[in-house]
Amino acid sequence: MKSVRFSSFGGPEVLEIVDLPDPHPGPGEVRIAVRAAGVNASDWKKRQGLMDPELPQTMGYEAAGIVDELGEGVTDVAVGDRVFGFQASGGAQAELTVLFCYAPIPPSLSFAEAAALPVAAETAARALDQLGVESGVTVLISGASGGIGSAAVQLAVARGARVIGTGSPAKHDFLRSLGAEPIAYGPGMPDRVRALAPEGVDLALDVAGSGVLPELIQLAGGPENVLTVADFAGSQQYGVRFSRGDGGRALYVLSQLSELVEAGRFTLPVGQTFPLSDVAEAHRVGESGSVRGKLVLLPG
Structure with a gap:
């Protein structure tokens, strides 16, 4: 699968699209075919070496997509369901990713709109x-x-x-x-x-x-x-x-968002979307502060 990664710290130019082995879910987890992945300020802080010292690093902690593999014990969703949620190790900006915390995407939301929600x-x-x-x-x-x-x-x-x-x-x-x-x-x-x-x-x-x-x-x-x-x-x-x-994280909020979204009581605008291959440009736009709303990558 294709994934965003960097092998040295620096500007957006250090970001690259690489082929990595397909991930597989552990107990209680699901794998999704990623349709959208959020971009956050922590991404460029990581890229600049301000957070984690190890190299190389993959990117992204929130994504939305279609379930294509279930971990042991998962009974609350099925293959083919639309879900959004959190990726534990920073590998959500990829064609496939594993979510350890997830919820059904509110019916009225697109994949991009759903991917904008979890971290914020x-x-x-x-x-x-x-x-x-x-x-x-x-x-x-x-x-x-x-x-x-x-x-x-x-x-x-x-x-x-x-x-x-x-x-x-x-x-x-x-x-x-x-x-x-x-x-x-x-x-x-x-x-x-x-x-x-x-x-x-x-x-x-x-x-x-x-x-x-x-x-x-x-x-x-x-x-x-x-x-x-x-x-x-x-x-x-x-x-x-x-x-x-x-x-201690407020992971429960994912299950609350659907009711709020469908009642018109919660919205988080998507400012701009980018193909996965344009992740460096997404960082440049994000760091410039020129776009209001969430930046989202679209792998497929």
Whole structure:
């Protein structure tokens, strides 16, 4: 099968399409013929050598496709079913991949739309869980219009929370459509939050990593009420929790998405799709930040 791999760290040019042995599922896993695989910021961090030191590395942790092989004990799906989910070892950007966590694709979604969901939704759900977002609280989400941010907005609204979200003025209508009360980021942001919530907010989530943790701590009444998924250095400096997957992942969210999607309460736009062979261009586009919405590779 064809798969994305790199054998040295560097720019997008180190990415190559190689032939690798077909994978096979273990107990409780399924193999899919990949129809779409998500691209994430962690991909270019891996490629640059900022995450895992070993070489070579394959790429991708989320995919959607058609089940073509079942692992031992799998009874909840059948060969031929459309599913989406997570790949454990970073090999989802390939013609075939094994999913250890999966769910049926919501009927209204394409493969590309389904492949855009797992990483953003799991990261958002995990952060909301760790922060304690529930019905009746007011949560400020900094960086609310991106993939993880917009997922966090919608999942928080589904929990019954009031959401204030920062974004550029051009994205305020989009944030309103998700159920958030939008404000502009940048100088004066705390005053704009207090105009909506005079007593401040109960909780704050930093998705953007744009250096706003001191303001979020002030607005939320202390570092214990703030969590970041994007600013590890700032979390250490200011005593804010940093969300990471090794502390327990919110894999349950996959099974919740179908109901939310079909009810029109969850969406994550696909910004652009690329053939698998154009993975380097997908990285260039992603790193430039020029496209709003998820980038997705289409192997077949």
